[in-house]
Amino acid sequence: MRVILVDDSALIREGLASLLADEGIDVIATFADADGVGEAVAERRPDALVIDVRMPPTFQTEGLEAALDIRRATPSTAILVLSQHIETRYAVELLEGGAAGVGYLLKDRVTDIDTLIDALGRIVEGGTVIDPEVVTRLVQRPRSSGPLDRLSEREREVLSLMAEGHTNARIADELVVNQRTAETHVSNILTKLDLPPDAPVDRRVSAVVLWLKNQPA
């Protein structure tokens, strides 16, 4: 797997590059800011781009804007956006740019190398990865009443895993149930929430996340 790393902190850039190299991932380039990243991606076509949201010059959302631009320009490259702070809004913005092959993770997740490798693997295969923190906030946001009330506890767990971007098989693994049970749960949930029942996983993620985000308080 060929990866380009973008982070303004040299410490993290180098640390992450070494760690990925240890895992046999080829870090073909690193950048300290978003300048020139788009060109490098277009030119060298890495499998994945790992990019920090907050970078020079304004330390706002340069990384996110760059990710969305690159998404449009080079859809074949998977993008993992890392952020020191999680904002559900940024997850939504990212998903609205196309859910296939994108990920949005809290930055400290990289200190758990397994999570990082897993996420990279999933997005490179066209999947979607949404940080559990985002999903937790969306699902657990206090609401007066609504369709979510109709979900059972188990269905809520399934909903969260769906929103994080997991496949039915992975959901079954996580919940230690057989895949058919998981599929039934998924189908029930989508019906209860009036979402298309048989969308592909990546579409499903954005549908669920957007639905949750737009659910009134």
Added chain:
Amino acid sequence: MGFHPRYAVALALGVALALAATIWSISESRDRAGLPVIELLRVEALPAPSSSRIDDHLNRLFAAWNGERPWTDEELEARIEPPLLEAIGGTAAAVNTSDAAARAVIGQRRFVDMAEQLPNFARVIAVADNGDPFVLTMVLSEAGQVQGLLVDDLPSPPPLRGWAAALALATAWLFLFSGAAADRYGREQQAWGLLAGSLVSCSAVLVLSRSELVYTAGRVLPVLAVAVAVWLLGDAGPRRARRWLWVVAGAAVVVGALAPLTRDAARIGHPPLIGAFADDPTVYRALLSLAAALVGVTMAGVAAVNLGDLGRLSRWRRPPGWAAATAAGMWAVAAFGSAADYAAGDGDWAGGSLLGITWVAFGAVAAVIALELVASRWDSPELASLVIDLDAEGSELQPAIARALEDASVQVVVSDDGETLLDETGAEVDGEALPAGRSLTLIRSNGTTVGGLVHDAALNTNRARVEAVAAAAGLALEVGRLNRQVLAQLEDVTESRARIVRASDAARRRIERDLHDGAQQRLVGLGLTIQRARRLSGATIDSERGALLEAASRELREIIEDIRAVSRGSNPALLVERGLAAAVDALAERAPVPVRLAVDDDPLPDAVATTVYFVVAEALANMAKHAEASSASVSICRHGGEARVQITDDGQGGATMTHGSGLQGLDDRVAAAGGTLTIDSGPGGTTLEACIPCA
């Protein structure tokens, strides 16, 4: 009483003199009431006599008076002589046909004019001891000998000269009163003029004296009345006109004083003080006529100045102005009348109705000033209203002062350095070089000149009023200055409070940046290193080393999480990056209860949005901690020139802005932005509303 000390002394002397003159004139007239003849009032020419007509006339009169029978010498001696002797001073030995006696009578002052004018026949009006006037008719020989006397009743004219003295005394008292009042009301210059008027009026009774010197003084001093009248003009009218009036009045006084000296001292048998003219009444009459004419010119001038000033005078000075002009005009007419009278040769400075008119006019001047003083007393409510009005400042000050002074032309000038006076256009005003008819009154506050009023010079006759208005204006200017000072200080404080808030916001951002770029990044880096160490050492999660490293990793992630919690609260990154609605939505997401949002799309200025954000953040945090609410709502809208944010919950209330609470800090922040924060907290819930102006 508040008189000026010097004036109090002079006033006391004036009162003493007026009292003495009054008492003396009363006692004098009482003394004379016992005399058979009090006053000689009028010398009247009869048609040039012929012997037959005289005889006819005499016969008719004698017959009518004495029962158709000629008077005998004895009868004349018994019935005519005593009253006649009394009338002429009692120095003649007899009144009959004897030459010596006749000359003795004619030698008396009263008969001189008569003898000179009418060698043969004369009529004298006198007053008998019973108070009735009667006529003495003397028949004189060619040689001037008295050939006979007739006494006839005469119902008129009245004894005007006594009236003139009474009028002069009344005028003296009126002047004293007006002078006292003028000094009391701060019109010192007028006060002295009025006191002088009183002295001059008192002097008019001196002519009642039998002492030749006192009598002469009584003749000379009243002519000073004309000078007093000019004095009392103060600074009315053009300066040049006043200068000429002084010259003419001075001439009138000199000439008027000279005239009696050439003649009148002879009243009781003494030669005139200027003896050279003793035998020539022409000079006396010419001087009297000239003096009267000069007085007439002066008083016509005074009337003209008063009339000329009318247009410039304020409402409250106009009636006195008319009255003064009328009095001066009346005086002028009387003076011209006297001049004509004297020129015709039969006037008398001391007697005659014209003199009475003059005293009435002179008294009217004092009355006018008294009236004006009373009028100025009526002004005090206006002064009070001025002080109230003088909350007014700047552009409203001039109209308020113009109303109080009744002078629309008044101009307010201000001084910042206590010396230079500037008008409203910023041009310098030189108090020494004002246009004619303008006058400057300085406005002082705490001993410093803070400005001035440039007003009509006519107002200077009422200094008390001008000073009172200036004092009130000084108050207003001082209040205005303090207002401006306080406003400037308030502005400073507001500005510095805003600066403190900005500085604290900047500090928050710096802390957040430092945490983000420093501690957080380095801890993540450390986490990566630990991970690498674990991989490189080949330690599995099950090994002791692997478990330790994993525990370190986990601990590290918790630390990072803690730091994130700190830095997230200190910087509304989303507010900067995605705006107020997104930032408030993120706040609502983290709230423990459902929060309904209604946020206008209309963007707010950055500083206002930041304040609104912190209001919502603090309100929701407060609600999470204390309210035990089940739901809340946040609405943000832009209404008119201000942003309104309202946060409502259905909790248990009890939110207060106690010192040191988060809400107190919030109130400070909102106030720093020029807004207001209100809290309504009770059992039904809490509503917190902030209104922040959008500049």
